[in-house]
Every structure is written in C-alpha cells, then in structure tokens.
Amino acid sequence: MSTFGIKILQKGRNKMWSVVIGFSGFLMLVAATYDLLPVGLFILVISLTLISCGIILYAYEAYRDVPEGIKNNHNFFNSLSSRGWLGWLTGMVLTGFYILLYWFPEYLGQGDKSNTGLVAFFDPLSQLLKKQNASQWFVYGVLYTLAILIMGVKFIWKYKHSKYQLIRTLSVIFFQLAFAFLIPEFMLRLNMPYNDFKNMWPLNYYFFDGWHLQEMMQNGNIGWLMLIWGVLMIVVVSPVLTYFFGKRWYCSWVCGCGGLAETAGDPFRHLSDKSIAAWKVERYLIYSVLVFSVVMTAGVLYSFYSGISSIAGVNTASLRSIYGFLIGSAFSGVIGVGFYPLLGSRVWCRFGCPMAAILGIQQKFFSRFRITTNGGQCISCGNCSTYCEMGIDVRAYAQKGQDIVRASCVGCGVCSAVCPRGVLRLENGSIDIFDRGKKGRNFSQ
C-alpha cells in the first residue's frame, strides 16, 4: 500500500482512539450524575482531562500534518455536521441538558443543603476555588469555559492559515477564562458579589433588577465600581468601540455566547438559514426581543425607585420573570445552544440577542466597519454565504462588488477566511462611513 494510504489509515486509528478517550471522560460525568462515582478532586480532574485530551487529540490528528488552508472537506457528508443522526442526537442531548439545568437542576443533583450527582461531583473544584459548594451554575460555568478552551484550540488549528482567526480566538478564550470564570469565582471567595465585568445590559438582563442594584450598592466601593462600570459600558465603552471596529469587538472577540458559538459551534456554522425569509424573521424577532427587554427593564427600574409594583395593570416582577423564562432561559440557552447541530451556531445571537440588536443598529448606521470586496474577483461560488454563521448572503453583495454592511454581521471573518479568491476583507475606514455599502463597484461599467 502507498505511504499515502498508510497515513490515512493511521489517522483513522488515532482519531478512533481519541474518540474513545474523550467519550470515557464524558461517560464518567454521566456516571457521576447517577452517583456511580466517588466524589473527589482527583477523579473530577481525570474526567475533565480525558474529555479535553480526547478532543484535542482528535483535532491534532485532523489538522497536524495538513498544510495551511481551508478545511471544510466533508462537512456536508459528516453526520454530525450535516444534521445526520449524530447531529440530531447531539442536539437532543444538549437540549436535554439545558432543560435540566434551567428548570430541573435537582436531577443534576442540585440540593438545598448538600449536593448529589453531577453537582456534587464538582463540589471539590468549587471548594478549591471559592470555598463553597458547587451549584448547577458552577458546573455549567466549568463545562462552558472548558468547551471554549478546547474547542478554541481546535478552531485555531483548523484556521491556522488566518492570523485574524488566531488572535480573535485567543481573545474569546481569554475573556471567558478570566472575566467570565476565574475573576467572578475569586470574587465570591472574597465575599464580594458575583460580577462578570464584560457582561453588559441588555444581554445581562438582570443588571437593573432591584436585587442586583441593591447588591451592588450595598457592597461598598467594589459594588459601586461594578455599577458605574456597568453603566459606562453601555453608554460610553460600547458605542465608542463599535464606532471604531463594528460590533465584532464584542460579538466575536469578547462575548461568552459568541465565544461558545465561534469555538464549540464552529462545526455547525454552515447550518444557519440563508433564505430571505429567515432574514425577515430575524428582523422581526430580534427587535421584538430588544423592545421587550427595554420595556421589562424600564418597568423593573420604575418599581425599584417608586416602590409601585405594577404599571398600567402589569406587574413588573412578572414581566421580568416571563422575560427570564422565555428569553433568558428558553431562547438563549435551550434553543440558542441546544439547537447548534440543527440550526447553526448563532441562533440566539442572530434572532434573539438584544445586545446584538443595539450594536447592530449602530454598526449599520454609524461605524467605520464594513467588509470590502475586491473588485470583480468574485466567482459567486457561495462559500462565504454558506459559512456565514449569521446567515448573511455575503455572495449577493460580493458578486456585485458591493461593501457588506449588515446589522447582524458579527465580524467573525470566516467568510473572508474561506473565500477561495480572497475577495473579502474586514476593514475600518473613516472617510466614507455614510457611503459604505451604497454603491456596487461594477466592473462592466
């Protein structure tokens, strides 16, 4: 047999082993959920290490000796990444996990006084970090961060031909690990309120909740710092950065939801719906959620300051809990991540996130950011549109030689990275902000 053939066989065997390793770690978590494993830091670390090693080895095998370049071979043949049975199975497992997590945490072992099952399995790590027992949210946070970390490594290997992707992925990994996970955990250890400094209203919809405002105000300097920083983020930091760089500074460089979508969600990005109908739905949905979140927040704030619990007969607290249930849990969690293998990785960011809606409006009308197209070089192949996780029909613009200025574009840069003719470039320019996207450069004059 040729050396070529041997290499392929070897690759296949190594990949199989990595699946076995990763899966055994995962099975340990399942066993722990049913209290079949002893609780201890060591065994937890083994389980998480097996999962991580499995995935990393798999990615290493897949990308190690292949030259730099676009790596989308077989995406639409592979059962996991093309809505085959593996995709559906993964979707169901994820969705099931989210349903338990949000609404039935007791099945994961969350207890009033002491934990059992999966949550208890994470107690030792939680004790180590913050000297408290774990909660279902701690379990979730650890798994979430780990997913971004190891799938981020895979992403970097896959897109090693693009330095933009490398730096951007390091950025989301950093913000998740430091800002969303470690800093808040240590703050809890120091008896300070939980705070994720990069999380911003309205994505962080409880920011203006009465209990949260109170918590911050009652915590002295650090609490006030959180409050002021939170407000500054909304009114100064975010508009300024979005003006200079577009919404990508947040959505694909910093945000945790975006971080998960870009890393763990990458194998599913091409499953987003590109139809014009989907674009219509997107606009109705996302701006409705934005309006809902503003109304809800205004109501909650009104009640907090006036002490009156309802406006025009509507109880603000129940408005808040409807929002929390429908948007905060069902939409962003269960559908947003659970449906990755079915609807693509950015369902929440595209159809639901009110933060994305605000940044998007600004990006569309007042920002330097756009994707420019290189003259007449587009061959209408459709790779850009297919791999746009936001379902933007990039090709429709590129083949006309038109800049792409779309509210929903998160600036992930993948369209540019997969274009076989180097047509697309993410750019910031100041002299033509109001002309972006207006004219097609038509080379047939």
Place this chain on the structure above:
Amino acid sequence: MSKIAIIGNGISGVTAARFIRKNSMHEVVLISEESEYFFSRTALMYVYMGHMRWKDIQPYERGFWKKNKIDLIQARAESIQFDKKCIQLNNGSTVNYDYLILATGSKSNKYGWPGQDLSGVRGLYHKQDLEYLERCSSGIRRAVIVGGGLIGIELAEMFQSRNIPVSFLVREPQFWSMILPEEESKMISRHILQHGIDLRLNSQLKEINGDEAGKVHSVTLDSGEEIKCDYVGLTAGVSPNIKFIESSEIETDRGILVDEYLRTNIPDVFAIGDCAQLRNPRRGRRDVEAVWYTGRMMGECVAQTICGEQKIYDPGIWFNSAKFFDIEYQVYGQVPSKMTDDLESFYWAHENGKKSIRIVYEKIQQTVVGFNLMGIRFRHEVCEQWILRKSTLDKVLEEIRLAFFDPEFYEDCSAAILENYCKKFGKKIEATAGWRLDEANLFLNKNNQKT
C-alpha cells in the same frame, strides 16, 4: 415589448436576463438543458468535496425567477431557424423570439485520444460530469488527470479530498507554464507535490486502455509507461459549445463570431460568454476568454444594447484569479509567461516558498503594465489605477502598501519587498503610502481614470 430568448442559463445568460429585467419589461425566456436553476460552475468542486450542497451553489432562491418574470425552460435547443426567428427544442416544442442571445458556454476538449470514450473517462464541466464522477467515486483506487490547467488542478484537489490517489499528467515542463512565468510555475509544481499528488511533468497521454466491458483500467504515456487507474479526468482545456448551430448560416470560427456590440452576423442574434469569439478584441485581450467575469460583463452589456442603449463591450484591463490547492493566485494586466523584448519584471518571493509578487514593466518608460501575485492579495482597483495612470515602477513600489488586501494582522511584506527592490536595482526608495483603507480610498478617488 419584445420577446427575448436566451439559450444557456450560465453566468452570461443569467446576467443578461437579470439586466434585461432591470432595464425593461421585455418578455424573457431562459432555455437551458443542464439544470433547472442557475448554479455557479466555478463551485462544482466544492459540492464534491462536501463544502457545500447543490442548493448552496445556486446564487438565487427559487422564487427569484418568478418574481422577476423570467421564464425558465429546461430543454435542449436542437436547431434554430433564423429566418423564422424560431428555436426547436428537443422536447418537440418551439420558441419564437424577437431577439436571441446565445450563451451556450463551453465543453471539455477531447483530442481524439484512443480510448477517450471508455466508461470512467470524462471531463469536468457540466453538472452531469460531476454526478458521473460521484457515481464512480467509490470504485476509484487511482485516478489519472490529463491536462495541467485550472480545472485539472481543481480535479486533483477534489480526488484528494476523497483520499483517492492521483497521477497528474502535465505536458509542459512545469505546471501551467504556458501562462505562468517560470518561478511561479515552479512554485505551484512544488506545492502540488507537497500535497501528495503524483505530478508527472513533461508527460503526454498516448492512449487510454479499457477492459472487455469497456471500462478504463490504465493509461499509457508517451514514454511507454503504463499507469493503472479506474478513472481518467480529461481536463485539457475547453472550447466553445456551438456544435448545434455550426452548420447553420451563423458565422463561427472557434466560437460564434461577434462584433464589439456582441452581435453575430445575423440580425437580432447575439452571442456572449464562453461561446462567443470577438472579431476584434481590445488590445491586450484575447478573442475567446472563458472566464466567469467576462460572461457577466457581456451579459450586462448585451442587455443594455437590447434595451435600447447601444453599448460597446469593453472588459477593461485583464484580470483573473484562481487557487492552486492552498495558494491563491491573482493577475492584473499584462503578465506574459516569458518576458518579451520590451518588457521586464521585478520578482520577489517570500522565503516560505508560498508567496510572491511580480511586477511587469516596460523596459524603456519604466511604466508598470502587470501584476502577478501568489499567496498575497492585492486590491483590484489599485492595481488597475496604477496601470491606467501609467505609474512608474518606482512609484508603484513607493505606494505598494495601498494595494495589500490580505486580512488584518497578516504579515506585512512591504518592507521586505522594498528592501529587495532597492538591493536589486541599487535604488533608495521608501514607502510613502500606508496600507489603511482610507488611504487606498483617497488614492482611488484622486482623478479616477476610466478605462
């Protein structure tokens, strides 16, 4: 209101239909045999490789055609009675027209090799070729590709994505050396080998051998060597697909002959895209150019002419691009494979062996006439303006950063390029322009020259 029939729903025919609709309310009928809806021929490879599904390579949604009142007929035009303005279709029906646009594209070349019609031997051009290849694929232990052009290398990449070993026969001493200058040609040959392809340079096909069942089992080369294989991809170029009207009164040579308005010798009949051959091509351009964007430009041009605003077809300065496995290639302007007496070129290659730029200039005036780029992206408009403005080589190098179109954070090679240039020519030149979009825009807006 007139009735316009278009034969061929490739990029040329479809662009013509779209622009006729944009400019008028004429009735438009789009007749094509190959597929119900328009698709990107350039993306066939990605369907085979699993990057996209068939529906992803169709640039317009199904509802688009109805909404724009473009009638689609999937059938083959068998013959045309030009005097009666009537097309006969293979389904027995006929279509009358006031204006006819022929946009029938190309077909793969077959040079009469013995065995070229065996089963398992096929070109790659039409949707049906891809479907055929897909049907054969599970039984291919080795494939042979004949002809080292752009489609050949795409086919090699396709086979490789399915882990099918490939022998790639190239007649020339290096890959595509009829078009690429020597250094670039060598770079790509090396790159092909790095991808594990059995590249055979200076190799010609002598015959294709089959078994009793009429299925290919090997090829024999000029050298006498025999290579066992289960599939032979014929990719030795394409030529205009005009057989069905060659015997009619329409004037043809290699393609359908057209004037500068894309008119054939028959009134109200036009030809565009791959199937058209210009009687008088513009200086620096060829009479048959089988590339995507010329089809698009011709389609738009002919639409304007038919809609009442006579327009001369002017494709401007030549450009093109391709991808050789992982190396992107762009060309702007004139880049001969061997420099002629009056032309010289400055060539710089990155030490990684996967990036290079070549700037071609006139020896005496030092004006820049062309760019050849490997693994580095340049801005189309900037290169075009340099050529139109007749910028000198020194000036272009000073302004070189304006052209870079590589993504953010990519290695900025301009310093290395300038250093190399100064050393080679004993000059002292510094970059005066930056690489930001604003600067490129200012440059482009400054008395923007029209072609």
